[in-house]
Amino acid sequence: MTLKSGPPGNSKAQMIVEDVRRRIVDREWQQGDRIPDEAELAVEFGVARATVNKALQILAEEGLLDRKRRAGTHVTVNPARKATFTIPIVREQVESAGMAYSHRVVAQKRSPAPPEIASRMRLPEGAPLIHLRTVHMGDDQPFQVEDRWINPAAVPEVESVDFRQVNANEWLVRHAPYLRADLTFSAENANARDARLLDTRQGHALLIMQRTTWNDLGAITSVRLSFYPGHMVTTDH
Amino acid sequence: MTLKSGPPGNSKAQMIVEDVRRRIVDREWQQGDRIPDEAELAVEFGVARATVNKALQILAEEGLLDRKRRAGTHVTVNPARKATFTIPIVREQVESAGMAYSHRVVAQKRSPAPPEIASRMRLPEGAPLIHLRTVHMGDDQPFQVEDRWINPAAVPEVESVDFRQVNANEWLVRHAPYLRADLTFSAENANARDARLLDTRQGHALLIMQRTTWNDLGAITSVRLSFYPGHMVTTDH
DNA sequence: GCGATCATTAAGTTTAGACATATCACTGAA
DNA sequence: TTCAGTGATATGTCTAAACTTAATGATCGC
Numbered sequence: 001m002t003l004k005s006g007p008p009g010n011s012k013a014q015m016i017v018e019d020v021r022r023r024i025v026d027r028e029w030q031q032g033d034r035i036p037d038e039a040e041l042a043v044e045f046g047v048a049r050a051t052v053n054k055a056l057q058i059l060a061e062e063g064l065l066d067r068k069r070r071a072g073t074h075v076t077v078n079p080a081r082k083a084t085f086t087i088p089i090v091r092e093q094v095e096s097a098g099m100a101y102s103h104r105v106v107a108q109k110r111s112p113a114p115p116e117i118a119s120r121m122r123l124p125e126g127a128p129l130i131h132l133r134t135v136h137m138g139d140d141q142p143f144q145v146e147d148r149w150i151n152p153a154a155v156p157e158v159e160s161v162d163f164r165q166v167n168a169n170e171w172l173v174r175h176a177p178y179l180r181a182d183l184t185f186s187a188e189n190a191n192a193r194d195a196r197l198l199d200t201r202q203g204h205a206l207l208i209m210q211r212t213t214w215n216d217l218g219a220i221t222s223v224r225l226s227f228y229p230g231h232m233v234t235t236d237h
Numbered sequence: 238m239t240l241k242s243g244p245p246g247n248s249k250a251q252m253i254v255e256d257v258r259r260r261i262v263d264r265e266w267q268q269g270d271r272i273p274d275e276a277e278l279a280v281e282f283g284v285a286r287a288t289v290n291k292a293l294q295i296l297a298e299e300g301l302l303d304r305k306r307r308a309g310t311h312v313t314v315n316p317a318r319k320a321t322f323t324i325p326i327v328r329e330q331v332e333s334a335g336m337a338y339s340h341r342v343v344a345q346k347r348s349p350a351p352p353e354i355a356s357r358m359r360l361p362e363g364a365p366l367i368h369l370r371t372v373h374m375g376d377d378q379p380f381q382v383e384d385r386w387i388n389p390a391a392v393p394e395v396e397s398v399d400f401r402q403v404n405a406n407e408w409l410v411r412h413a414p415y416l417r418a419d420l421t422f423s424a425e426n427a428n429a430r431d432a433r434l435l436d437t438r439q440g441h442a443l444l445i446m447q448r449t450t451w452n453d454l455g456a457i458t459s460v461r462l463s464f465y466p467g468h469m470v471t472t473d474h
Numbered sequence: 475g476c477g478a479t480c481a482t483t484a485a486g487t488t489t490a491g492a493c494a495t496a497t498c499a500c501t502g503a504a
Numbered sequence: 505t506t507c508a509g510t511g512a513t514a515t516g517t518c519t520a521a522a523c524t525t526a527a528t529g530a531t532c533g534c
Contacts, residue, residue, distance in 0.1 A: 011517065025414045025452050037484055048519045053485075063323075064414070069485045070527040078329075078410060082473070083420045084321040086300075092315070173315055177262050177301070183320045183472040187424035187444040187464075205442035207424040215262050227424075235420040236319070248487065274514055285489045290515075306496040306515045479532080487524075494517075501510080 012047050016055035019045075024064055024075055031077045035065070038073075085235040087183070087211070090136045090144055090169055099138030105164045106133040106197065117149050120182075120212055121219035127151070130158065132168055135197050142198045144231075147224045154217040176220050178213035185209055185233070194226050204229045249284050253292035256282075261301055261312055268314045272302070275310075320472040324420070324448070327373045327381055327406055336375030342401045343370040343434065354386050357419075357449055358456035364388070367395065369405055372434050379435045382463045391454040405458075413457050415450035422446055422470070431463050441466045 023029045035041075038056065042049040056073055059065045063081045067073045094101040112126040123129075130150040136143050148168055152158050155176045163171070186208045195202040206229060212222040227233075260266045272278075275293065279286040293310055296302045300318045304310045331338040349363040360366075367387040373380050385405055389395050392413045400408070423445045432439040443466060449459040464470075 013517080021416065022453070025416055027414070031411055031414075039484080049485095050487095050520085051518060053487090054517095056485090067485065068527075069525065070483050072484060078326060078407075079414065080323045080325060080329075081418065082321050082323050083418065084319050086317045086319050088317055089315055092317075170315070174268050177264070177268075177316070179258065179262055180474065181318065181320065181472075182474075183322075184469045185422050185444060186467070186469040187442040189426075189440070189442045203426070203440060205424040205426045207422060207444075216259075230423070232421045232423040234422075235418075237417065237419075250487080276514080285491095286515095287490085287517095288488060290517090291487095293515090304515065307498055307513050308496090309514060476534085477532105478534100479530100481528105481530085483526100483528080485524100485526085487522100489522085490520100492517100492519080494515100496513100496515085498513080499511090502508090504505100504507080 012045070013051050013054045013058070016041070016045055016047070016052060017058050020055065020059055021064065029075050031075050031079075033075050034072050035075065083235040085233065089173060090146075091167065094136065094138040094143055097138060099143075100140075101136070101138060102140065103134055103136045103167055106135060108132050108163055111149075113149065117222055120210075121149065121151060121222050123151065123219060127153070132163055134163075134168065141228075143228050145194060145197045145226045147226075148221060149223075150221045151219050154215055154220045172213075172221055176213075176215065178215050178220055180214045182212045183209065184211075188226075190226075190229075198226065198228055200229050207231055207233065209233070249282070250288050250291045250295070253278070253282055253284070253289060254295050257292065257296055258301065266312050268312050268316075270312050271309050272312065322470065322472040324418075326410060327383075328404060331373065331375040331380055334375060336380075337377075338373070338375060339377065340371055340373045340404055343372060345369050345400055348386075350386065354459055357447075358386070358388060358459050360388065360456060364390070369400055371400075371405065378465075380465055381468075382431055382434045383460060384463075385458060385460040387458045388456050391452055391457045409450075409458055413450075413452065415452050415457055417451045419449045420446065421448075425463075427463070427466075435463065435465050437466050444468055444470065446470070 029035050036044070038049045038052045041052045045052065056065060056067065060067045063079050064076055065073050066076050091101045109131055111129060111131040113121065113123055113129050115125050117129070118125040118127060130152060132148045132150065134146040134148070136146060146169070150158055150168070157175060161171055187205055188208050190198065190200060190202055190204045190206050192202055194206060195204065198206070207227045209225045209227070210223070213220045266272050273281070275286045275289045278289045282289065293302060293304065297304045300316050301313055302310050303313050328338045346368055348366060348368040350358065350360055350366050352362050354366070355362040355364060367389060369385045369387065371383040371385070373383060383406070387395055387405070394412060398408060424442055425445050427435065427437060427439055427441045427443050429439055431443060432441065444464045446462045446464070447460070450457045
């Protein structure tokens with residue numbers, strides 16, 4: 001067999017990815033089966049082994065294949081598949097929905113790290129941080145409430161920034177690239193303050209996204225985003 | 238410069254990834270900067286261009302670099318970084334928390350697709366589906382309520398399975414590999430039924446995960462998972 | 475029968491070279 | 505001035521070959 005030059009994914013590696021995926025979905029190769037080795041597939045598809053290798057690595061990354069030296073490549077038995085989603089910049093998210101973006105800083109002050117934040121950022125309790133609360137709006141409707149703690153020890157330049165002028169989200173994205181990020185989703189009933197800031201009623205279920213980012217100097221920032229009731233976060237395709 | 242054979246990621250490509258990432262985090266290369274081209278980096282690192290190419294592609298995938306033919310490679314200005322998380326099998330999730338897993342099928346029946354489900358699965362309204370409601374438990378405490386619709390047209394074998402015996406989640410994972418999946422997170426106040434099944438009180442904020450999977454025959458299944466109050470979903474590292 | 479040893483296998487990685495292709499930048503014509 | 509054509513350039517992709525490495529499984533000695 002040679003590869004058909006079908007319309008989709010133009011590269012040979014991509015075509016092999018799709019062909020192998022199809023074989024698995026069609027159960028031609030079933031969960032647990034060992035599939036032909038790279039050399040055989042290279043002959044079958046009429047390409048170099050490196051090309052087959054690239055394709056199979058992509059599928060292994062996706063979680064569809066298990067690969068082990070000497071043992072060969074097997075179709076994953078319990079494919080704990082991965083989902084990815086992009087963390088958007090609020091302003092872009094609002095604007096891409098066709099709304100006019102604005103934001104309002106509710107509070108900005110220096111403050112020692114409370115226990116929960118300290119533990120999340122792996123800093124000693126009481127470490128000096130900057131605490132910022134912001135409401136992000138689309139067409140003057142509250143869209144997201146941001147409760148952010150910034151660690152000046154990891155980003156010294158932050159001391160001289162006035163976040164009333166500049167969006168903290170964007171300033172940090174541009175000035176404090178990170179090495180690692182934690183991200184968790186949860187749900188909470190709106191407390192009185194959230195309800196007021198989001199212009200909704202207390203007790204309403206809110207989707208909460210918590211994110212902490214790190215560079216080699218330690219935690220940069222930890223942020224808790226509360227979305228407007230009914231908001232959904234969707235993965236990429 | 239040659240690569241130091243530091244303890245971590247042994248492959249040359251991986252070491253280049255880490256070195257370039259460090260340069261970006263240390264702001265040696267700033268947002269928007271054009272970085273040296275593959276050929277120059279290959280000389281600098283003392284490797285073949287293909288190796289540099291592989292490393293830079295990984296960083297581009299991560300969202301740290303923008304690459305364009307002829308234009309070169311630039312540090313992303315607004316890195317809309319990606320997060321991935323693994324979709325767990327409930328039983329494994331419960332067991333990895335050290336609890337004993339059990340599940341209880343609350344209802345199983347054939348039922349025509351209601352409008353909302355039909356639209357989510359891109360099926361005609363009223364299409365014949367199997368509707369299943371299950372409670373998943375850890376140490377006999379409710380952990381997750383599953384409300385699932387299965388499309389027999391995409392998985393004919395499903396007709397003969399008794400989901401009182403077999404966990405639908407696992408049966409589908411093993412017998413119906415999918416090509417594409419939608420996934421959304423949201424928050425809802427527990428209704429009377431959720432509250433009763435999750436052993437909590439009505440109105441409590443619940444994290445909701447909706448997932449629909451597809452193969453080449455169409456939508457396989459659409460499931461709505463409600464987690465017990467306080468549950469968090471965390472991304473991979 | 476049992477365990478230690480060792481050859482074999484299949485994936486992992488790298489290399490040098492080649493060609494493809496998108497796009498930038500410049501040139502010259504309308 | 506503007507637009508179409510053109511060449512240069514950096515990334516994209518592939519190849520064939522070689523070497524590395526983890527793990528299997530067969531062999532051999534006890």
